[in-house]
Amino acid sequence: MTSLIAEGISLNIKTARILDDVSLRVKSGEIIGLIGPNGAGKSSLLKCILGLNAPTSGQVMLDGIDINNMDLKERARQMAYAAQGAPAHWPLTALSTVNLGRVPHLSPWQEMSAEDKLAVADAMELADCTHLRGRSITTLSGGERARVMLARVMATGAPFILADEPVASLDPAHQLQVMDILRGHAHGGGACLVVLHDLSLAQRYCDRLALMDGGKMIAQGATSSILSDGYLADVFGIKVSRWENSGQSFIAPHKLNEHTKNQT
Amino acid sequence: MSRYHIQMAALSILTILAALMSLSYGRTDIPMVDILGAIFSSGDDTINIIVRELRLPRVILGILVGASLGLSGAALQGVLRNPLADPGVIGVTASASLGAVLAIHLGLASLWPMFVPVLAMTGAMITTAFLLYVSNRDTSVLTLILIGIGISSLAVAIISLIMNMSATPMSIRDMIMWMLGSLENRTTTDVILALPFILLGWVAVMGTGQGLNALSVGEESAATMGINIKQLKMRVVIGSALSVGAAVAVCGSIGFVGLVVPHMVRGLISQEPSRILLPSAILGALVITLADILTRLPTPGTPLRLGVVTALIGAPAFIYIILKTRDSMR
Numbered sequence: 001m002t003s004l005i006a007e008g009i010s011l012n013i014k015t016a017r018i019l020d021d022v023s024l025r026v027k028s029g030e031i032i033g034l035i036g037p038n039g040a041g042k043s044s045l046l047k048c049i050l051g052l053n054a055p056t057s058g059q060v061m062l063d064g065i066d067i068n069n070m071d072l073k074e075r076a077r078q079m080a081y082a083a084q085g086a087p088a089h090w091p092l093t094a095l096s097t098v099n100l101g102r103v104p105h106l107s108p109w110q111e112m113s114a115e116d117k118l119a120v121a122d123a124m125e126l127a128d129c130t131h132l133r134g135r136s137i138t139t140l141s142g143g144e145r146a147r148v149m150l151a152r153v154m155a156t157g158a159p160f161i162l163a164d165e166p167v168a169s170l171d172p173a174h175q176l177q178v179m180d181i182l183r184g185h186a187h188g189g190g191a192c193l194v195v196l197h198d199l200s201l202a203q204r205y206c207d208r209l210a211l212m213d214g215g216k217m218i219a220q221g222a223t224s225s226i227l228s229d230g231y232l233a234d235v236f237g238i239k240v241s242r243w244e245n246s247g248q249s250f251i252a253p254h255k256l257n258e259h260t261k262n263q264t
Numbered sequence: 265m266s267r268y269h270i271q272m273a274a275l276s277i278l279t280i281l282a283a284l285m286s287l288s289y290g291r292t293d294i295p296m297v298d299i300l301g302a303i304f305s306s307g308d309d310t311i312n313i314i315v316r317e318l319r320l321p322r323v324i325l326g327i328l329v330g331a332s333l334g335l336s337g338a339a340l341q342g343v344l345r346n347p348l349a350d351p352g353v354i355g356v357t358a359s360a361s362l363g364a365v366l367a368i369h370l371g372l373a374s375l376w377p378m379f380v381p382v383l384a385m386t387g388a389m390i391t392t393a394f395l396l397y398v399s400n401r402d403t404s405v406l407t408l409i410l411i412g413i414g415i416s417s418l419a420v421a422i423i424s425l426i427m428n429m430s431a432t433p434m435s436i437r438d439m440i441m442w443m444l445g446s447l448e449n450r451t452t453t454d455v456i457l458a459l460p461f462i463l464l465g466w467v468a469v470m471g472t473g474q475g476l477n478a479l480s481v482g483e484e485s486a487a488t489m490g491i492n493i494k495q496l497k498m499r500v501v502i503g504s505a506l507s508v509g510a511a512v513a514v515c516g517s518i519g520f521v522g523l524v525v526p527h528m529v530r531g532l533i534s535q536e537p538s539r540i541l542l543p544s545a546i547l548g549a550l551v552i553t554l555a556d557i558l559t560r561l562p563t564p565g566t567p568l569r570l571g572v573v574t575a576l577i578g579a580p581a582f583i584y585i586i587l588k589t590r591d592s593m594r
Contacts (some may be wrong), residue, residue: 030592050488076490089345091535101479103489109473134534149481156489 002028002063003041003249004079004160004191009058011041011050018044019055020215026193028159030195031186033223034195037236040212043084044194049193062160076104078171080158082196084165086149091136092150094148098124098133101155123155126181142169159190160183165172166194167201179205199240201251211235227251271533275546279327285316286323289557308327321455322447326556327549328455328462329511330521334548335541336504337522338529339469341475342537343500344405347586350522354408354501355391355415357519360512362419363387365439369426373438380442381457381513388509392501393414399464399497424434445516445571447556458510465507466545468499473538480537518571520578521548526586 004026011019019041026032034042047053049060051067060067064076070078080101088097095160101117101123112120127147137145146169153161163182167175175198182192183205196202202209202223209226211218213235219226232238238253287299294302294311302315337350344353351357363383368374394415399408423439431435475496478486487493508522531541532559552570555577559568 047484047569052484052487071490072492073490076488079488081485082481083485088480088538089482090480092480093535094378096477096536097481100481100489103478107475108471152481246547 002159002191003061003096004049004193005061006045006049007059007061009045009055009060011044011048011053012056018215019048021058022212022215022217024049024193024210024217024220026160026191028189028191029186030207031183031192031205033193033202033209034193034212035197035202035209035226036218037201037211039214041215043164043211045050045212046081046193046195050079050162051075052081055059057160059195065212073104077156079160079162080153080156081152082150082161082163082166084134084168086145088145093133094129094135094140094151095120095124095133097137097148098129098151098155101152104156104158104198119157120151123151126154127151143171143174146170147174147178150181151165154181154185161185161190161192163194165190165197167198175201181209199227199253203249203251231239256264265566268533268539269466272546275543275550279546279550281322282550282557286553286557287319287328290319290560291316300545315451320448321452321554322457322556323402323513324552325450325458326447326552328458330549330552331516331545332462332465332507332511332548333518333521334468334525334544334546335469335499336508337548338526338537338540338544339472339476339500340504340522341526342479342540343472343497344409346405346409349409352416352517352519352522354395354412355419355505356388356505356508356516357512358416358419359387359391360384360425360509361387361517362423364442364513364516365423368435368438369430378453378457381454381510384513385461385509386510387419387560388505388512389421392505392509395501396498399501400494411589415511433536438467442445442516443571444569445518445574446559446569447515448540448559448567449551450514454514458514459567461510462507463593465503465510468503468506470541470561472496472499473541474505476541514573516569519575520582521574523552524582524585525551529581531585531588573588 005155008025009019009022018143022045028218044053048055062070067075099112102112102119105116106112127150128142129147129151131248132140132144132148137148140148146166150166153260163184179201182194186192206223207222209223209237210220211231213225218235219231232240233256237256239256240251240253242249242251284296284299288294288296292314294315298311299315302312303320305312333351340349340351340354341347363386365382367379367383395408395411397410427436427439473489475486478489478491483493525548526540526544529540529547533543534540555573556570558573559570
């Protein structure tokens with residue numbers, strides 16, 4: 001069993017404490033939702049785990065090895081990152097963009113092998129963007145581009161996928177599709193750590209949730225225990241309606257003070 | 265053979281043809297058939313001497329300089345993710361020019377002509393070292409470009425100051441002519457002086473294609489693909505400083521080639537940063553070789569300078585390319 005462990009991560013930027021002694025463990029086979037209000041430190045934690053930010057203290061271990069002691073490309077073959085917003089600086093074709101997923105497997109001068117090309121084709125099929133292969137990414141819609149970027153991440157074949165708000169710009173059908181892909185990856189033996197704002201999606205798709213606020217890890221555990229009325233009121237300042245439909249649970253948020261006002 | 269390889273072969277053949285044309289054209293026209301004989305024979309009749317000692321160094325230098333400008337323009341645009349980047353933007357060209365102007369002003373050039381290239385390369389090196397220092401502390405691309413613009417302005421200001429203070433009109437003329445850029449009267453010594461730095465620069469830049477591709481989706485994503493961003497930036501900046509510094513040192517400043525050639529390649533060959541490097545080098549060599557032939561067209565008075573020709577053709581071409589590609593660059 002492979003594992004990704006962040007242990008006691010603190011991050012100071014100038015005098016601001018961005019992360020305060022945060023620990024998190026991701027095991028293969030599970031999809032973990034990282035939730036919390038804006039500014040909670042979710043993206044910063046993701047970047048520390050990926051090695052993009054150097055934590056002020058604490059360490060990140062991948063299969064028992066400190067990520068700072070790993071070869072960069074080896075690390076990239078283990079962890080792939082779907083960034084928020086998915087920038088694209090040149091009008092590359094969707095295919096060239098997904099090809100970038102194979103960079104961790106290739107030396108600087110190496111051409112892509114048949115195996116690499118197959119991984120790219122499979123990932124594009126999975127993310128439903130094969131038909132976009134010849135299009136320039138700068139001409140794609142936000143949702144199409146997000147799927148191309150997800151295909152790039154899937155093409156790496158990395159067991160650990162870290163995604164920062166992967167459904168932010170997607171229509172409802174593609175939101176479900178992306179979550180299905182990520183869950184399928186986790187349940188197929190990989191693992192996902194996903195920053196989410198949609199609590200319904202978090203509840204339906206994640207095996208566990210980690211709740212952050214103000215740079216601290218507030219709680220981790222089963223989705224039902226994290227999405228309790230108490231945590232949602234304390235951390236998000238919301239109240240929720242809950243209902244069940246064909247065995248699936250749904251929640252929808254309301255403002256907390258609307259109700260408190262009514263009661264007083 | 266892929267489409268890309270065929271395109272590279274075609275560009276190379278065109279460059280060789282242009283070089284042969286350049287060797288044969290001049291005050292004495294030498295038939296192309298005699299050129300190869302002159303290069304490879306050891307006889308010393310007039311034709312052999314003209315070809316081997318006057319025209320060959322000039323053509324070789326043109327190819328080296330053009331390739332350096334094209335290659336470093338392509339690599340800098342890739343690493344800065346800015347289609348307006350070129351060796352001029354990061355301040356290398358201007359600081360190399362400052363070095364050369366200083367050599368002329370202080371009279372060092374008349375003591376030993378090689379002081380001009382030596383000081384020019386020193387200028388490029390100091391700027392590069394400073395840029396590296398800055399980019400290691402602050403990795404933002406915008407900072408690098410703004411610092412480059414600042415360095416350029418400062419170098420130009422000091423050059424103007426030197427011209428302002430300069431006692432003799434003759435030395436002002438020397439400085440201006442040098443800054444206009446030329447391949448005239450270059451010898452094998454110039455080639456030998458510039459060659460090692462140019463080759464070192466090429467080696468540094470050529471292997472960066474994969475990293476530049478990865479950078480297309482942003483620095484953070486590229487880093488999570490296993491690309492060492494700091495090392496990538498250092499390679500491109502040092503490589504450009506070495507090759508362009510050496511080129512400016514022996515030929516003066518030649519503008520727009522580094523800016524325009526990569527755009528032409530994007531239109532003709534590929535948008536992928538790794539597939540722009542080699543074609544930009546070859547096309548840069550071709551463009552400089554052709555521009556150098558143009559400088560030898562008979563003109564009244566002083567012959568045309570190479571930097572003037574490239575700017576006259578390059579600037580309008582650049583505007584045209586921007587207008588044509590602005591939709592896809594957004």
